Amino acid sequence: MFQTRRHAIAAALALCFSASAVFAQTAWPSHPVKLVVGFPAGSSPDLMARTIAEPLSQALGQPVVVENKVGAGGNIGADAVAKATDDHTLGLMINGNLTIAKILNPATTYDPLKDLQPVSLLAVSPLVLAVPAGTAASGKAFFDEARASGDKWNYGTPGVGTVAHLGMELLKGKAGMVPVHVPYPGNPQVITALIGGQIQMALLPPGLALTQVKAGKLKAIGVTSAGRSSVAPELPSLGEAGVQGLQLEIWNAVAAPVGLPKAHVQKLATLLAEIVRRPDIRQKILNQGWQVAGTSPEGLAKRIAVDTAAMSDVIQKNNIKAN
Structure with a gap:
């Protein structure tokens, strides 16, 4: 009986150690998170990224480092996010990077609808x-x-x-x-x-x-x-x-590589929605000229689909091409 009990205890301990090892492997994030911005320091997307970086770092328990990869209207940064494979790279992007980039310029090196996945629409602003x-x-x-x-x-x-x-x-x-x-x-x-x-x-x-x-x-x-x-x-x-049926807004959103696990995406979206709705953060964002949104991944996906359809129609009707 003693031998049987000892075996049972050993098996239980092995199970605990195994569970701990699995948790260690799946805990996320396990090191600093990179938040890529495709615009220079001091730009509106950069200010938004730096507004959310510190509270997001506190919520995740890991540093969130803003990295500026400038050029092509933000598409260079978006491309870097699309090609990231480390599960610790995110992007703060504007409308065009997540909607019509490929439609405007077929030479764009990433496809926003295939290579990126929505995380959260942070804030919107009219023109x-x-x-x-x-x-x-x-x-x-x-x-x-x-x-x-x-x-x-x-x-x-x-x-x-x-x-x-x-x-x-x-x-x-x-x-x-x-x-x-x-x-x-x-x-x-x-x-x-x-x-x-x-x-x-x-x-x-x-x-x-x-x-x-x-x-x-x-x-x-x-x-x-x-x-x-x-x-x-x-x-x-x-x-x-008297201009009916017009709804046009610029926006900032967080997106991730398409390969980032859905559980991590959902975790990020929940945290970001909580962060941007905090009174102090909401006021900072309003002072920057933005109205807080803080959506789910599904909410951002819907906005991407609606804006892509509307702007694609304008592009095609007017034969607009960007270099």
């Missing part, structure tokens, strides 16, 4: 339709004048294939106007052209537009979200100006 300060008094009057002006009016963007470009083409169709696209190197040049009257309209991020509006140099017609936004609650939606 502001900005115009020169002396423009028509109301949104309705502005669109009436824009339609009457035909192709004599121009609009500016920070480049072909940007959200501002695709968004304006979408707006043109819904508003029944036909201003001509004038691409610039970046939004600073777009703002200068607006103030100088070389162009008549542009879609700008709220943080850039509202600074100029408050200084009296530009006027805001409205925001591109379906309704008013907490980012700029004083501004009407373009729907209030």
Whole structure:
């Protein structure tokens, strides 16, 4: 009997050691997590990444290190995430990196719909339709004048294939106007052209537009979200100006390589949703010009599908190609 009991104890201990070994192998993360951003330090995605990095590190029990891999509108960073195989690399990305990158440029070296998986939509923001300060008094009057002006009016963007470009083409169709696209190197040049009257309209991020509006140099017609936004609650939606069916937002999201186990993805999504909804973090994100979302992987996947369909239609109808 003693021998039998000893064998039973030995078997139980072996089972415990085996379970501990399995746990050690499956515990995640087991070392620092890399959060790749495809934009330079100080950019909006970089600020978002650094806002969530410390609280996410605390929640995971491992350092979260922000790494900037800059270029191609964020696609170089997205490609690095898509090709990562270490189970400890994530990416903070914008709309285009997760939706239309391959459609705009077939030479893009990753496929956002095949090589990346959604984790969480962190925050969204509308764009502001900005115009020169002396423009028509109301949104309705502005669109009436824009339609009457035909192709004599121009609009500016920070480049072909940007959200501002695709968004304006979408707006043109819904508003029944036909201003001509004038691409610039970046939004600073777009703002200068607006103030100088070389162009008549542009879609700008709220943080850039509202600074100029408050200084009296530009006027805001409205925001591109379906309704008013907490980012700029004083501004009407373009729907209030008579443009129906428009919903266009820029967003930041976290994505992972397609091979990251679903359990890790779900863990990350839950933690990120909790983090961005914390009052202190929510306020930091609002101060950066964003409205908190904090979705599940399924919520981000749905947003990717909707935006991809809408923007793909605009790209194909207008034969837009980005280099």
